[in-house]
Amino acid sequence: MIEVRGLTKRYRDVVAVDELSFTVGKGEIVGLLGPNGAGKTTTMRVLTGYLPATAGTARIAGFDVFERPLEVKRRVGYLPETPPLYDAMTVRGYLRFVCDLKGLPRRSAPDEVERVATRTGVADVLGRLLANLSKGYRQRVGLAQALLGDPDVLVLDEPTVGLDPLQIREVRDLIRSFAGRHTVLLSTHILPEVAMTCQKVLVLNGGRLVDHDTLEGLVARHLPGRRVTVEDITFLEEIYGKIVGPPAARV
Amino acid sequence: MRAALGIARKELSVYFTTPVAWVVLVVVAFFSAQFFAGALEGFRYLATRALQLKSSGLLDRMNLTDMVVARLFGSVALFLLITAPFLSMRLIAEEVRSSTFELLMTTPVRPVEIVLGKFAAALCVLAASLVIVASYPALLALLGAGASGGGAVEWPTVATGLLGLFLLGGMALAVGLFFSAVTDTPVVAALLALLVLLGLWVATMFTIGAGEPLRRLAEALSASEHLASFLQGRIDLADVLYYVSLAALGLFLADRAVEARRWA
Numbered sequence: 001m002i003e004v005r006g007l008t009k010r011y012r013d014v015v016a017v018d019e020l021s022f023t024v025g026k027g028e029i030v031g032l033l034g035p036n037g038a039g040k041t042t043t044m045r046v047l048t049g050y051l052p053a054t055a056g057t058a059r060i061a062g063f064d065v066f067e068r069p070l071e072v073k074r075r076v077g078y079l080p081e082t083p084p085l086y087d088a089m090t091v092r093g094y095l096r097f098v099c100d101l102k103g104l105p106r107r108s109a110p111d112e113v114e115r116v117a118t119r120t121g122v123a124d125v126l127g128r129l130l131a132n133l134s135k136g137y138r139q140r141v142g143l144a145q146a147l148l149g150d151p152d153v154l155v156l157d158e159p160t161v162g163l164d165p166l167q168i169r170e171v172r173d174l175i176r177s178f179a180g181r182h183t184v185l186l187s188t189h190i191l192p193e194v195a196m197t198c199q200k201v202l203v204l205n206g207g208r209l210v211d212h213d214t215l216e217g218l219v220a221r222h223l224p225g226r227r228v229t230v231e232d233i234t235f236l237e238e239i240y241g242k243i244v245g246p247p248a249a250r251v
Numbered sequence: 252m253r254a255a256l257g258i259a260r261k262e263l264s265v266y267f268t269t270p271v272a273w274v275v276l277v278v279v280a281f282f283s284a285q286f287f288a289g290a291l292e293g294f295r296y297l298a299t300r301a302l303q304l305k306s307s308g309l310l311d312r313m314n315l316t317d318m319v320v321a322r323l324f325g326s327v328a329l330f331l332l333i334t335a336p337f338l339s340m341r342l343i344a345e346e347v348r349s350s351t352f353e354l355l356m357t358t359p360v361r362p363v364e365i366v367l368g369k370f371a372a373a374l375c376v377l378a379a380s381l382v383i384v385a386s387y388p389a390l391l392a393l394l395g396a397g398a399s400g401g402g403a404v405e406w407p408t409v410a411t412g413l414l415g416l417f418l419l420g421g422m423a424l425a426v427g428l429f430f431s432a433v434t435d436t437p438v439v440a441a442l443l444a445l446l447v448l449l450g451l452w453v454a455t456m457f458t459i460g461a462g463e464p465l466r467r468l469a470e471a472l473s474a475s476e477h478l479a480s481f482l483q484g485r486i487d488l489a490d491v492l493y494y495v496s497l498a499a500l501g502l503f504l505a506d507r508a509v510e511a512r513r514w515a
Contacts, residue, residue, distance in 0.1 A: 048357040051513060073359040084354035088268050089261070100257025101358040145354070 001026045001153060001183040002047065006056035009042050009207075016042040018207040019056070024200075026152075027180040031198035032187040039207040040187035041081050044155050047185070048078045060153055074102075077151035079159055083142025087131035091122060091141055094130060095148060102149045112148060120144040121170060135162035143171065154178065156186040160193060172197045254360040258368025262342065263375055271341070272376045275334045279327065279380040286326040287387045290319040315395055316405045320388045321482040324412040327384050328478055331377070331420045332452055336444035338376055339427030340437040342369040343509065347435050352512070362509040366502055370428055377420040381413055408484035415481025418494035419474060423448050425501030432508035448474070 002024040009017040017039040024030045032040045045051040047058055049069040057064060063071040086094055092113060099109040117123040120140045125133060130141065139162045146154060159175065160168045175197050178184050188194060194201050195215055203211040203218075211218065266272035294315065301309045343365075346352040355365055388409045395403030427444040434440045454473035458465045470476050477490040 045353075050353055050356050070359045070361070073357060076357070078353075078357045080350065080353045080357075082350045082353075084349075084351040086261070086265070086349070086351060088265050093261075093264065097257055097261045098354070098358070100260070101254050101355070101360050103253050103359060106253075 001028075001061060002185060003059040004043075004047070004056070005058075007043070007046060007053055007058055008055040009039075009046055009051065010054045016207055017046070017053075020204075020207070020209055021056075022202055022209060022212060024183055024185060026183055028200060029175065029179050029184040029186070029198050030200045030202060031194035032185060032202050032204060033189065033191065033194050034187075034204035035189055038189075038204040040189075040204055041157055042207075043204070044078070044157050044185070044187060045080075048076055048155055049073055075151055076153045076155055077146035077148070079142050079146040079154075079156045081157045083138050084145075085130045085138055085141060087129070089130055090127055091117070091130060091133070092126040094141065095126075095144060098145045098148050104149050116144040116147040119147065119174060121167075136164060136167050139163055140167070140171070143174075152183060154182050154184045154186075156184065158188055159186055160188070160190075168193075252364065252367075254358070255364040255368035255371070258355075258360075258365060259371040259375075262369050262372030266338075266372065266376055271338065272379070275338055275376065276380055276383065278334055279330060280383045282330050283323060283327050283384050283387065286323045287319070290322040290326075293322075294318050314405075315391050315403050316388075316408045317483075319391065320404055320409055321412060323387055324384070324416060324482055325478070328416055328419055328475070329452065331380070331416060332423050332448050332474070333445065334380075335373075335377070335420055335423035336427040336430070336441040336448065338373050339369075339424050339444065340431055340441035342373065342428055343431040343505070344434055344437045344440050347512070348437075356513065363506050365509055366428065366432075366506045370425060370502060373424045373428070374421055377417065377424060381416055381420070384416065385409070385413055405484065408482075411481050411484050411486055414486065415478050415490070418481075418491065418498075419478055422474070422494045422498045422501070425498040425505070427501075429501045429505040429508060432505045432512075 002022075004023070005021050007017055007020040008015070020039070020043060032043065034040055042051065046053045047060065047065060049065050049072055052066060057066070059065065060072045061075050063075075065072050086097075089097065095113040095117065096109055099106075099112060104112060113126070114123065117126055120143050122137060122140050122144055125137055125141075130138065133141065139159070143156070143159055146156065156175070160171050163171060172193070175184060175186065179199070186197065198215070200214055201212065201218060202209060213221070294313070297318070298310070298313060301313065343352075346355060388404045388406075391403045392406075423444075426447055427440065430440040430444040430447075431437065434443065451472065451474040453475070454469045455466070455476065458469040461469075471493075477493045480487045480490055
């Protein structure tokens with residue numbers, strides 16, 4: 001679904017992405033992992049047609065990002081690093097506007113807005129002004145916007161930033177539920193995040209791909225003999241969830 | 252063009268949910284009221300003088316359309332030119348600042364649709380302010396009467412005047428849109444546009460005392476010279492072409508500037 005070959009992006013003297021090559025199969029959830037400045041955001045911006053690459057090619061669903069940008073953009077839902085929100089609009093008005101931008105049929109737009117709002121948990125704030133929303137809600141509205149039109153490919157730049165642990169868990173469950181139907185490329189610099197949502201991991205550092213494998217493969221290679229399961233990582237969150245969970249669950 | 256319409260709708264709602272459009276409408280309403288009252292007072296003074304002098308020749312040549320409406324439109328034109336950059340300044344620069352530009356550029360929308368959608372929204376606000384301006388000739392028609400018993404205003408002349416103002420305003424908005432696309436700060440965009448527009452408005456001033464070819468050139472480039480025939484009730488193709496081609500140039504350059512932002 002996503003094919004990247006020899007992708008290089010230079011900003012004047014700075015090489016942000018260097019000879020990057022990888023492929024993501026249909027329905028896979030792949031994590032781009034790396035420290036800040038590793039080139040994650042730049043890679044995503046090239047893939048979504050926002051930035052032109054200096055060299056190399058990127059194809060999504062068989063369409064070259066540079067030569068057929070409109071075809072690519074029709075198939076990609078993108079959550080940028082900063083959620084692109086208009087403070088003067090209501091959540092509903094904003095999502096309707098993005099429906100227009102994506103060229104979705106006007107008749108089905110209200111239902112589509114309800115659908116993504118329910119999935120991302122923003123249905124109760126549809127009438128509020130974006131300027132008055134908390135960071136967590138803004139992030140989820142950004143995610144809702146990416147889901148409009150049910151695109152084949154989702155490119156999510158740090159989708160859980162600004163969310164509290166419970167919301168993070170909801171968003172992770174949501175992303176996991178995309179497996180098989182949507183191809184997801186998400187970026188993060190938090191390792192457990194990748195462990196809990198992604199089937200495959202691409203590790204970037206200094207604009208180069210330093211490793212890529214399934215999670216089990218990475219563990220086997222870098223921590224030989226150690227048994228690490230996803231449960232090991234989630235237990236902390238489970239405890240937290242029990243402590244701050246919905247009041248009804250407590251005595 | 253679905254996206255362009257969506258963008259136009261969104262910009263219009265932003266115009267009227269933020270103070271921008273209201274401030275522009277108030278500025279136009281306030282100053283056009285002053286100009287109208289002033290022009291009317293001047294007309295009344297001249298008319299009473301003419302009556303005292305029993306100069307029927309002068310009275311015959313006086314009419315409300317040329318002496319009040321055309322003067323009002325001529326003065327309002329400058330204010331349209333001054334307010335237009337403030338209407339257009341945030342159209343693209345603001346998208347870049349609030350990082351929503353990335354959304355526009357990653358949805359299947361072409362730069363030309365962005366530019367045209369935003370231009371259309373600004374034209375709507377311009378049209379709304381012209382409705383305010385047009386209410387003054389309507390007031391004259393309602394309350395006044397022509398010397399020979401007919402209507403107080405010649406509507407064809409009013410219509411060509413409004414057309415001229417609309418073309419002038421549209422040209423100013425297109426120039427403003429271009430500057431909004433090349434700068435990241437709305438205020439800088441407004442000031443640069445204002446500089447160019449006022450330069451065009453007073454173009455003939457730069458060639459005072461210069462030779463014939465230079466003066467002709469300045470006249471051809473002047474935004475105010477091209478308005479004159481509209482205010483006299485004529486539609487001259489050369490004048491229409493002047494405004495339309497400058498507007499088209501502004502929109503074309505804005506479209507290129509939006510595309511070029513990705514390459515920066």
